[in-house]
Amino acid sequence: xxxxxxxxxxxxxxxxxxxxxxxxxxxxxxxxxxxxxxxxxxxxxxxxxxxxxxxxxxxxxxxxxxxxxxxxxxxxxxxxxxxxxxxxxxxxxxxxxxxxxxxxxxxxxxxxxxxxxxxxxxxxxxxxxxxxxxxxxxxxxxxxxxxxxxxxxxxxxxxxxxxxxxxxxxxxxxxxxxxxxxxxxxxxxxxxxxxxxxxxxxxxxxxxxxxxxxxxxxxxxxxxxxxxxxxxxxxxxxxxxxxxxxxxxxxxxxxxxxxxxxxxxxxxxxxxxxxxxxxxxxxxxxxxxxxxxxxxxxxxxxxxxxxxxxxxxxxxxxxxxxxxxxxxxxxxxxxxxxxxxxxxxxxxxxxxx
Amino acid sequence: xxxxxxxxxxxxxxxxxxxxxxxxxxxxxxxxxxxxxxxxxxxxxxxxxxxxxxxxxxxxxxxxxxxxxxxxxxxxxxxxxxxxxxxxxxxxxxxxxxxxxxxxxxxxxxxxxxxxxxxxxxxxxxxxxxxxxxxxxxxxxxxxxxxxxxxxxxxxxxxxxxxxxxxxxxxxxxxxxxxxxxx
Numbered sequence: 001x002x003x004x005x006x007x008x009x010x011x012x013x014x015x016x017x018x019x020x021x022x023x024x025x026x027x028x029x030x031x032x033x034x035x036x037x038x039x040x041x042x043x044x045x046x047x048x049x050x051x052x053x054x055x056x057x058x059x060x061x062x063x064x065x066x067x068x069x070x071x072x073x074x075x076x077x078x079x080x081x082x083x084x085x086x087x088x089x090x091x092x093x094x095x096x097x098x099x100x101x102x103x104x105x106x107x108x109x110x111x112x113x114x115x116x117x118x119x120x121x122x123x124x125x126x127x128x129x130x131x132x133x134x135x136x137x138x139x140x141x142x143x144x145x146x147x148x149x150x151x152x153x154x155x156x157x158x159x160x161x162x163x164x165x166x167x168x169x170x171x172x173x174x175x176x177x178x179x180x181x182x183x184x185x186x187x188x189x190x191x192x193x194x195x196x197x198x199x200x201x202x203x204x205x206x207x208x209x210x211x212x213x214x215x216x217x218x219x220x221x222x223x224x225x226x227x228x229x230x231x232x233x234x235x236x237x238x239x240x241x242x243x244x245x246x247x248x249x250x251x252x253x254x255x256x257x258x259x260x261x262x263x264x265x266x267x268x269x270x271x272x273x274x275x276x277x278x279x280x281x282x283x284x285x286x287x288x289x290x291x292x293x294x295x296x297x298x299x300x301x302x303x304x305x306x307x308x309x310x311x312x313x314x315x316x317x318x319x320x321x322x323x324x325x326x327x328x329x330x331x332x333x334x335x336x337x338x339x340x341x342x343x344x345x346x347x348x349x350x351x352x353x
Numbered sequence: 354x355x356x357x358x359x360x361x362x363x364x365x366x367x368x369x370x371x372x373x374x375x376x377x378x379x380x381x382x383x384x385x386x387x388x389x390x391x392x393x394x395x396x397x398x399x400x401x402x403x404x405x406x407x408x409x410x411x412x413x414x415x416x417x418x419x420x421x422x423x424x425x426x427x428x429x430x431x432x433x434x435x436x437x438x439x440x441x442x443x444x445x446x447x448x449x450x451x452x453x454x455x456x457x458x459x460x461x462x463x464x465x466x467x468x469x470x471x472x473x474x475x476x477x478x479x480x481x482x483x484x485x486x487x488x489x490x491x492x493x494x495x496x497x498x499x500x501x502x503x504x505x506x507x508x509x510x511x512x513x514x515x516x517x518x519x520x521x522x523x524x525x526x527x528x529x530x531x532x533x534x535x536x
Contacts, residue, residue: 005380172389175389175390177373177376179376265411340416341414
């Protein structure tokens with residue numbers, strides 16, 4: 001196509017990003033609304049000389065990724081909300097073993113099997129995953145370009161810090177097709193970086209192990225402290241956000257991520273036409289959450305409107321950042337409800353009268 | 354400009370493909386396009402639906418509430434989506450599969466896309482008849498681009514299918530260009 005733009009689905013963009021980033025191992029199990037990922041992987045991965053496996057369950061998928069990562073591969077699995085619940089044990093083990101991997105959650109409504117409509121129901125299980133005292137990096141795209149870019153970035157982040165990285169998308173971003181110009185000239189920075197910790201056969205070197213069980217007195221506490229040092233480094237280096245509209249000195253700030261942030265950009269335009277100036281704070285990393293940047297932005301406004309496709313999950317982190325509950329107004333749609341830009345504007349108008 | 358479209362019909366009629374085709378033409382012409390399907394229990398004969406927004410500006414919410422154009426392939430789609438049509442909505446109906454027109458007072462274009470495709474001896478191009486009709490009715494595309502985009506989308510199938518798809522587009526375009534057909 002002459003414009004250099006291609007029409008691509010969010011789920012497909014994730015596949016192409018993973019392959020461009022050098023991912024050569026994928027294991028997954030079907031679940032709507034992310035099925036185009038394993039479907040496309042099933043033929044694209046062999047084309048690139050990698051391994052695609054449709055595992056018999058999500059538990060097996062995450063543990064296959066565990067094994068591939070331990071052997072030094074760039075590995076990935078994807079699922080949707082109920083499937084991610086099943087993977088939480090494996091995610092905790094990988095965090096304990098300090099293994100890199102990229103995970104994608106194309107969220108749907110819950111709890112339980114819920115439905116297959118777009119939702120942001122899993123903010124909690126993304127930023128507070130599994131058992132044990134650990135974190136994973138979570139990136140939240142809000143358009144199809146970012147589905148590609150953040151997935152690509154995730155592989156380098158995972159290798160750099162030896163940590164699982166999750167892309168937190170939703171059914172709308174997974175199913176949506178947009179025409180985008182993807183920058184496919186980028187090279188993954190750490191693709192060929194040595195992984196001396198990997199289990200590649202002990203011929204010519206001392207044997208080594210990758211374990212998360214540390215039974216010697218004090219050993220686990222020291223491990224937790226070492227992990228914490230790494231987490232502090234990630235907080236310092238990798239916290240990301242987008243702040244829009246502040247140049248017009250808005251009276252109000254909208255805080256939203258992913259699809260809700262995208263819809264909120266439409267709301268900002270409607271509000272501007274009605275003479276209400278708003279800014280937008282969009283966390284890109286949900287962990288580490290950009291507390292400091294939000295705290296600073298919130299100081300400049302009268303109110304912070306928090307919009308989510310759930311009944312209030314990210315709003316807890318917004319409260320911690322803002323430190324003044326009287327400033328915060330929350331509006332959410334659970335169970336697959338997708339708000340319109342007009343609906344969010346009506347909420348704002350009702351609160352600022 | 355911004356053009357919001359809802360396309361509805363049944364699985365197997367090319368509902369999603371029609372949306373993708375219009376999105377590809379828009380993309381080819383440098384506009385932004387956002388295509389969103391209903392997904393889940395898709396099957397041949399079951400309800401099928403997609404929405405499409407075409408704009409020369411950034412597209413925020415890709416969800417279409419009130420469409421500028423509603424394209425319906427059959428009676429069930431019309432029954433389900435007629436309520437989405439607003440006073441300014443153009444409703445394009447495949448009259449070959451619609452017995453009872455429930456849309457009152459709207460700007461309508463009734464076109465027997467199924468019969469036109471049947472005359473071309475290829476019922477599968479009925480969706481492209483509707484694409485031609487849409488192009489004539491809304492004039493947001495340069496129709497010269499329709500063939501090139503079609504060829505690219507058909508890929509290897511172009512050898513066998515290009516001629517009939519192109520004929521379908523032209524028939525739909527010609528039909529909708531006749532003012533008498535507009536109700």
